[in-house]
Ligand SMILES: Nc1ncnc2c1ncn2[C@@H]1O[C@H](COP(=O)(O)OP(=O)(O)OP(=O)(O)O)[C@@H](O)[C@H]1O
């Protein structure tokens with residue numbers, strides 16, 4: 008029989024406190040379906056990157072440019088995660104918030120007796136009910152079962168046999184009930200060690216995601232399914248075969264086979280022995296039947312792995328003599344490594360300052376002491392260059408990427424776990440790499456949006472890396488030319504150490520950036536996307552045999568309302584967020600607070616009557632470019648053209664070798680590429696991301712323009728940048744045009760302070776979706792009421808916004824509403840949601856689901 012007692016994972020086992028309770032059972036079965044809100048084709052921006060490393064079923068696409076906070080939980084706050092949410096928020100009644108109760112028939116606490124001699128396992132499940140529930144470990148399994156293993160247990164009144172994850176083993180049954188037995192242990196060894204199990208419980212608590220689902224994110228499905236392995240039975244001589252008289256009495260063929268096996272001195276499979284003894288299966292089976300052979304079945308890799316290493320993209324460079332900036336940076340990183348403290352370091356190095364070389368030297372330091380490192384990068388197939396740089400410098404590198412087969416992924420995971428790997432390079436899921444002696448975690452391009460997972464559990468790799476580094480007492484190194492404001496703010500508030508590399512390698516100048524004001528009629532080309540200045544610059548560059556990059560980051564839908572004459576964007580008076588045009592009914596709606604007006608027919612600012620909505624895509628741009636520059640060899644890079652494995656590789660190699668003159672595409676061409684012959688970068692519409700209904704719009708725009716501008720001037724021939732924009736005076740664009748991160752960061756922090764947006768406060772979002780609009784809205788409303796009452800009971804200072812339709816108000820035939828929560832204290836935010844959803848049940852007939860997104864990255 009089950010009990011409803013919430014398990015308490017061991018928190019004394021490691022240096023950092025982890026939460027003391029995993030979330031209680033979720034009341035609504037339907038909750039577990041993740042809406043994958045922004046993973047859709049309709050909504051998907053052109054920057055989709057897939058990383059199928061961790062989920063079987065989820066498309067797991069991440070899209071946007073910025074990153075949520077992780078320092079919004081101060082160290083104290085992380086510490087406080089070990090306490091009950093309710094207590095912290097000041098309500099004694101709230102203590103029970105973290106306790107899961109399955110049956111109302113549970114005895115009251117004073118009737119509980121503790122049975123000290125029972126070995127107990129706490130088990131969590133992927134599907135509802137999620138647990139944790141306690142089971143008795145039968146004596147014969149006591150030595151075999153450890154946290155991090157899968158078990159078969161009976162679940163529910165019908166004792167349905169179910170696979171679960173053991174998160175804790177302990178002595179003593181405190182439930183006062185007879186526990187059901189663990190039926191079977193499914194793994195020979197834990198699939199994750201204790202620190203990783205504690206990371207699971209922390210993630211489960213923080214992201215309010217069932218621990219069983221977090222395990223599934225942590226352990227690749229290929230590992231769970233033992234992809235690429237098979238069972239083989241090995242034969243060895245049994246003790247009975249030691250009797251010479253028995254052997255002598257055997258028929259000739261059997262005798263020969265057995266003697267050969269004894270002489271070999273090692274076990275063989277039956278087919279190996281058949282070859283060796285030149286016999287059929289008959290004599291071997293006869294030996295088996297006579298009890299002269301012992302059998303041992305093992306699971307092993309089917310073949311030695313045919314790893315399909317991608318060839319490098321043609322870059323040749325090797326180790327460099329460090330610049331002064333680089334050696335200073337390295338010195339500070341090695342000091343942190345030597346101090347064996349869980350320090351967070353932010354390496355802010357301008358584009359082309361040589362950050363990769365610093366990472367490599369830091370890892371060399373780690374490897375020297377027999378330890379290993381994880382390097383997280385935005386999707387690796389976009390940057391074959393980075394991969395090549397690591398593979399050339401370390402003997403044993405495991406590169407994880409989305410195009411691996413399950414067998415390859417499993418093979419690499421086993422290598423990593425056996426401690427055979429010095430460096431793991433991979434996307435966000437690589438933060439879970441089971442390295443036994445991890446010494447350093449690095450996030451390159453730490454501001455990148457792909458570090459946030461867009462399906463359950465909706466974790467951010469930076470925050471998880473932070474938690475893992477803290478628990479192992481190792482440094483975390485974040486690197487970027489355009490750090491996220493979260494990381495930047497952490498350096499200002501003393502939670503992270505700032506290391507600056509303000510100049511480029513070889514003292515190359517930063518490229519000159521020229522702004523083209525698209526509001527001026529003459530600058531706009533009739534019907535086209537390329538201004539007169541940009542056209543001239545491309546022509547000149549091609550004539551000089553230089554290469555060109557054109558960026559057009561068109562989002563899947565473009566519904567901002569902007570005046571082409573004055574550049575004014577219609578925005579919400581309460582939230583300062585741009586309003587979104589809804590074609591049905593001609594409404595303009597704030598997607599934060601639901602402020603609604605009729606879409607203005609002319610510009611409210613300058614009265615120009617030709618206000619417009621919408622945009623232009625890369626495909627259309629390609630047609631225009633080919634028409635304007637018929638001689639140029641052009642390639643387009645976006646999620647449509649880059650579907651096939653290896654396609655990035657191909658285009659980038661062709662670009663490096665000079666077989667292509669012009670590369671146009673979405674933000675995937677803005678990332679980390681290092682091509683010395685790129686003399687011109689053009690940004691077609693810098694506003695694309697600027698007027699998005701998202702408080703991170705300015706940050707994303709700054710990052711994107713700065714990053715793409717950084718792709719030029721990396722060789723000896725210099726480089727320049729042309730940025731077309733309707734908002735040349737906007738602070739983000741001004742700062743980007745001067746490569747001035749500091750100015751941007753200071754101004755943007757001041758902006759965020761007004762509304763306590765991250766990194767000053769925390770944000771969470773709940774998405775509700777359903778087939779029938781009013782039912783969905785009614786559900787959203789009743790959840791809102793619960794949030795309000797939870798806020799009151801907890802005395803929490805949390806701002807509640809909505810329900811409002813998100814920019815994508817309908818998705819795959821489902822209506823969507825969202826709620827936003829904002830607070831200076833992430834713990835109060837989390838506790839409010841936990842309390843409000845604890846007993847929130849949606850009747851099955853309503854067909855409505857909800858999804859909790861803590862530290863959301865986008866508001867689509
Ligand atoms: N000490 C050095 N001496 C000479 N060249 C160097 C040195 N360090 C790095 N480089 C070269 O400088 C170039 C830029 O380095 P890298 O790509 O690491 O820059 P980055 O800081 O990562 O820039 P971005 O943020 O734009 O990706 C590379 O071609 C690299 O090989």
Ligand SMILES: [Zn+2]
Pocket residue numbers: 579580581582583584597598599600601602
């Ligand atoms: Zn508003």
